Amino acid sequence: MPLADMTGSSRTAHRGLAAKLFAILVLVGAITVLATGVLGYFRARDALEKAVFNQLTIARQTKARQVETYFRTIVSELRLLSTSQMVIDATREFRIAIDQLDRGGASPELRRKVGDWYAANYIPQMRSVLGREPPLSDYLPVGGAPYYLQYHYIVENPNPPERRKLLDDAGDGSEYSRLHAIYHPLMRAAATTVGFFDLMIGDPKSGRLIYTVQKEVDFTTSLQFGPYRRSNVAAAVARCAETADRSAICLEDFAPYAPSGGAPIAFMGAPVIDQGVVTGVLIAQLSNDEIDNVVTSVRRWRQDGFGETGEAYLVGPDYLVRSSPRAFYENRQGYFAELKSVGASGDEVAAIQRFGTPVMHQRIDTYATRAALAGVEGIGEIIGYRGAPTLASWGPLAIPGVKWALVAKIDTAEAFAPIARLRQDLLIVGGLVLLAVTATAAWLSRVLLGPLRELTSGVKRFAAGDYGASVPVRTRDEIGQLCLAFNGMVEDLRQKNTVIENKNRENEELLLNVLPAPIANRLRAGEAGIADGFAEVTVAFADLVGFTALTSEMPPHEVVTLLNGLFTRFDVAATDLGIEKIKTVGDAYMAVCGLPEPVANHTERMVRMAIRMVHITREHAMEHNISMKLRVGVNCGPVVAGIIGKSKYIYDLWGDTVNLASRMESGSVPDAVQVTRAVYEQLKHQFVFEPRGPVEVKGKGKVEAWLLRL
Template identity: 85%
Template structure:
């Protein structure tokens, strides 16, 4: 019996070691693969949100600028000035000077990029205005190419230069503020670029008959010129753009509408560098958890990359060798070298890119563009106007390197385990207290905080019944603990809907009387003009639905700009910027919030076919903020700053933003304010006020 029991124990031990090793290996491999896919998917989704947010931000800023009085007036006046110059024409001497400049400064660069002789006639502008204005703002510009935009007045005495001296500093500042690579205005009728910030060779050329009539900027202008909708934005995918040295450039346009007619198109020129930095993480792949071979990249509908692959930045020689090895054409490799970027030149046609461009998200092991097995996560991007796919990947060899080490370790440990089993089998045959030791270990794990622990039930005797009872107790406690955690999360979410996060944390920390003074914040009050008369004819549920929809859009705008909503009273909305966490540009953020609120109110009124306007008042200064109440918390503000902001709103003008001197002094260089002089304010007497009309 002893020999039989010994043999049985050794055999069982060997089987256990083998099964455990095999199952452990495959489960570890599956777990590692899932972890890698989860990490890749998380990284891809994060980068996708960053790229989508970048375009949404540009979209919103461009729409706001296109509806501004500055842009509308500039478009109208630049059109007239350019037409006058075009009718007057340019002298043969001036045309020759411009042609000579192209031959000496522009054509050599295009020849190098194209890899063949560039024809001068293919790039010369058409018409008198382009020759005249390009001579004064490009050829005769005293600044180097990268600083041409610093010239405000060419000094030629033309109406165009007079207007340029007025509007160019404002446009240049706007472009720098929102981060546009270039900022252009096109005549909707002629398609002529009547204004650009950077003054590249597309300046004042016609996008209908000029050298760039087939470019993506021409497509954007053509689309927007036919769209008399203030909310419309026309985005054209990246393409090689000759005026920018063949660099990959995308364009986003918005119609400039005057008295219901499209008079021009406001265009943002977007460089690929910003998107490349987002997708490549500033080329810090190791720090972002991509290891030695991982990366993320963008692909367009033509399967050409919209961001640079990792190998191009880390090892150019190896990169080109790998392209050659996977069958890339000599033309493709040569184009990458000439243009100095793989963007729009390297083709990646894999299972991942095909699925993502078809609108399908997924993960899997594929053969990557370098011809090696790769673990990848892919999916499309939600950007109106373009069809892009984002892929995050890592080489399978690197991802599964820990599994290879585990397999070697399992073989070694398995062999040692068999020796240990054989040596201890005699003792184990006499160890009848195994179940009891397991139960003891389970109790200790539970006591140490492992509430998911369980013990195997090996017998049906009293010890087995005790193990069953223990497992049942642990399971019941785990379920109750989970219920408690869920309730805590629900309470946390409810508290954060009532109070700012820092204030909620202080309440949870035990503070009872929360009151803080803030030396400098900006407070805004907004009120719907005509809402009372409107709602007198509406059923109650429609009133609530209407207000909820409008104020929800206000809340989204406030969240985007880092502004704290304080409360709503009826059809009035109160918000503050600069607390509970101070920010340096609180006044600028609040004015941008007010601009968005006015536009949101207009859109909401149009969507519901009602007549309604918004009146906004803004003031900056010190306030006292705190939590009042016990049964129903409320976080509120007090002080003279709050009262004066409320008076600015009540004494304001519909569809305008009325601000005090502190706000005006901070932002007079960024926004075009109109003085109202001293107005009568209840409880204050005469107070200076300024208007920002929209």
């Protein structure tokens, strides 16, 4: 063949190989960039979604605890007030004073003035609430005392309506006003301190509110007849009047309350018991503002990590909110526009605007609220009450008397905004990387051949720790021989590395069987003479009663099998409770809790371990059809621990605490756990102990001991 043809053929072959190498490199680069980008995007999205759900769940659980704590606090405060002698005396004396006023009646002139006040002040308010003209006669007081007291404390009160409570004595000279001047400042201060909007006293006998702090139009009116007989305050009084239990609390959920202008009000009642008889009901009018402040953290959503659209809100069993949504406070105009856009009725929007609150007027019926009200906790992406995709965490609240749910949420668009930016960045970076790969592939295809690249790749994989790396031997030239030698070297090193790893694993297992993990780590690090003092640990000794006599006639392998099975079960129990086994000597078992890592409840854990050991011994004896009982001794206090020996070292304990624990075991009774005073003092409120009295302890004389009742 002519030299020119050979040269051309060589160049054509070179160009073909270079083209193939270039195409392969570009394709591999493109697939890698695409796979990395897609995988990174979805993993980042999943990680962000998980983080958002975790944050929402933590926020919801925190809010739930805060709301539940708030209710537990006010329950305790109301219960404390209702059992105070002040409230008991006030209830008894106010009832007597009301009866006196009833017998005295009210003059026609006084009745006319009260009626005129209702017509001028209260009826217009009820007209706006009801949307119609209500009859005046439906709301006027009934009886002499209501007319008399409403005239002096409401009609003639010199203070504006929101400050009527500042009037201590109406100056009318009545017995009621004398009592009011005594008790009212105290009750007003109690309501302000606890955070109740109003404190009332209901008389279950007459059905009247014989005292209120705020002096609204429900003051001295009847809860059995008239316009307020179906109110939730009437329900609270009726419920609490039926029980003479000082711990009883009657909580009534939010409902519109006419005397407060139709605003949603919740009431909490507690019976007032005098000599075993319910003489009254102390009622707290709960402030929705207080609950709102707890749920919204006083409108500090951003500081709580809710971003621009996140929030938490309460929903009742009627799917009406019990706390105001965030948009109501931050963007009132946008809030009403969104309500209308998602199909809220005109009446719902008008009610919110009229009463100035969404509570008991805005309905939120979503998957999250339905699940939470059904008692199910959960997370997920839902369509929120604003009609937008939302990430939410939901769950019920544990508040006796009401069935509420709490939802924490954030708009999906805001939550995944970083992912949208990441997608853009990945596209830009991916394009740049693909361009770089293309340029690099073009250069490498001209200067390197495939086998050399494969060899280089194999070397890199091996250097990165892939001891199974190998390269194909495609030629018989020097590169092929080099590839063959490389493969032989990798295989030899892989086999040796496998042997080394197996040996290391065996050595590690042996070391951990002898020593606790932290001590083993210190020993591997080269620390010598390991010895530590521990101020407070709990040590237990256990010994099988009569084991030598029991096994004297048994074959050796059966003795070992029996004892090994029992101690193996002890070891499993010790691992479950975080207890460190120290050693076994014959049929004795020694363990400690509280070292080498401190444990707060080490004494409780060790006593539970002792109980398990006794039960395990019983079960083991029944399974092997033998009579076998265990004695256990437990003591707590300071010890010294360290490694002794060199060729067959052991981790052991010393000190009086260890000695006394051993004496507790040897002086115990079969099938029982004997403890020292130190153990008894720590756990006497958690376990039942029987005093054994002073027992003789070698080297200690008489020592008090207790037996744990199993």
